[in-house]
Amino acid sequence: MAKSPKISVSHEPGGLIVHISGLLPSLSPAEQRVARLVVADPADAARRTITDLATAAETSEATVIRFCRSVGMDGYPQLRIRLAAEAARRVEPPDARVVGGDIPPGADLAQIIATIAFNDARAVEETAEQLDPAVCERVVDAIVGAGRIDIYGAGASGFVASDFQQKLHRIGRTAFYFPDVHTALTSAALLGRGDVAIGISHTGTTSDVVEVLEQARSRGATTVVLTNFPRSPVTDVADHVLTTAARETTYRSGATASRLAQLTVVDCLFVGVAARNRPRARKALEATAEAVRSHRIGSGRRRA
Amino acid sequence: MAKSPKISVSHEPGGLIVHISGLLPSLSPAEQRVARLVVADPADAARRTITDLATAAETSEATVIRFCRSVGMDGYPQLRIRLAAEAARRVEPPDARVVGGDIPPGADLAQIIATIAFNDARAVEETAEQLDPAVCERVVDAIVGAGRIDIYGAGASGFVASDFQQKLHRIGRTAFYFPDVHTALTSAALLGRGDVAIGISHTGTTSDVVEVLEQARSRGATTVVLTNFPRSPVTDVADHVLTTAARETTYRSGATASRLAQLTVVDCLFVGVAARNRPRARKALEATAEAVRSHRIGSGRRRA
DNA sequence: GCCACGGATGAAACTTACTTTCATGAGCCC
């Protein structure tokens, strides 16, 4: 099997299910059907034979094998074992029907809250689990050593980009955020070796972000991307890929879970950077906090 | 095979391994060799094929199958997946996390990530737990019935305010966000009965937000506040108070936990509002998603 | 509009893993 189509994703520490959902969009339609079955009920999938699973997914055994390889397994038996292990580890979700699925039409607000919180918290946890500290370390290195840091993000990811920019700025790193593609491209053209360009795109398919990173990279800047999908177009133009692990469900929750996951990663990077020079970072933070003091009511403790 | 030696134990509550060791003395010598291997390292056994395991136990495949039946399994594959599950369960305890506390100076990135994620996820969960659905309901009512919705927030809370504005806008509610106090005050002065003013302030002491809400209230608008501190100045000017539950630790984590908590609440409100008129909300969301389609690479699946 | 190309897919051939059958032989009671 010299021509193994294995897509070597270095490691999937955060759990196989999470890893699979991340890869989902990059799979072929038939493989996606398999993936969805697996993600929906890993324990059940582990119990099935390959033929059985293939039938359930309305495809052939060959496709199931392809799926196994696509997600980094050697073959079906290995997948089974891993799934069984995964399923066992999984904690009982607080409310059976509430998991990952859509919110039922008749749901009352209490249910909605529980569902959202569960999914949001999960996204944060799972993102952290699958984050590769080694990659983070490299990104932190790049940021610490950067002359200038440009951060790009469109739409919802723009908030996160902006948040990141502000955080870095507050500890004295020279960071910029551009809400607009043209300005961003202009800025990217001025980057050079030693500078860092960070792109944020949940889907990984935002052409604006891809373009800008491409530009930045061609100028010699180190490019970093934060996305939910490790095999999306944007990862082609990135030196370092950081992934979130939000299994967003359609339009349902306004994409908040993915936002939270992104913010968590940003926070990790931020703290990582700040930790490199504690005294200076602390001082900078205190100074900026002081700056808004006059806009606070009651400097001391709250209310009697 | 009428002479089935099956030792039908209805189900083995204490875990499969325990069960097997209990049966060990009642097994035949060759089966005992198998059993001992299995008990010694279940995870490893799960990885082996039946032939492999048989060889390791210096016996034949047939004996391994007999062993499977002896301990109540249907066959070898079932044993394998049970073992894998068992092994996964008995690993972990997710090592004593650095709960709530500050990140120790010498921490490596992996520790930092674990700490941050833990605290972030906690903030989300705890916020949801203490959120009062009744208050949420009232706020949702107000938003749904509002002619216009103004959202205010300064600094970090501004991101959240902006996010909320965008969400509401996307489902066709008339919502505004003002990054600037003066504009906000102007707008607040134009609000009237039936309109809604929402202020977001983590500390609850941001004078800008308080002022604006005061103004809005004096014009007859319904005022809502989202804060971490239920008895802070801003709650005095609010008709409805929603609280987050982030125990932010100093400057440490760039205040991300509180941000996440706020976003979670916003998401709950958003979904609550959207749920009031599903078809319309869904249509609006689809339309807005469609609008950015041309900025996505590859309409279908990602990459080959 | 046509053709070449490449990827996706399932049928079928093939290999490996699992299961059953059965012959052997060891112990054991009479």
Place this chain on the structure above:
DNA sequence: GGGCTCATGAAAGTAAGTTTCATCCGTGGC
């Protein structure tokens, strides 16, 4: 020692998993 039981592995048989390959379909040239 004969006739039993039972444990055992060799080998046959079956099912599961894997590979190969021909076909199909969409895409991008010309």
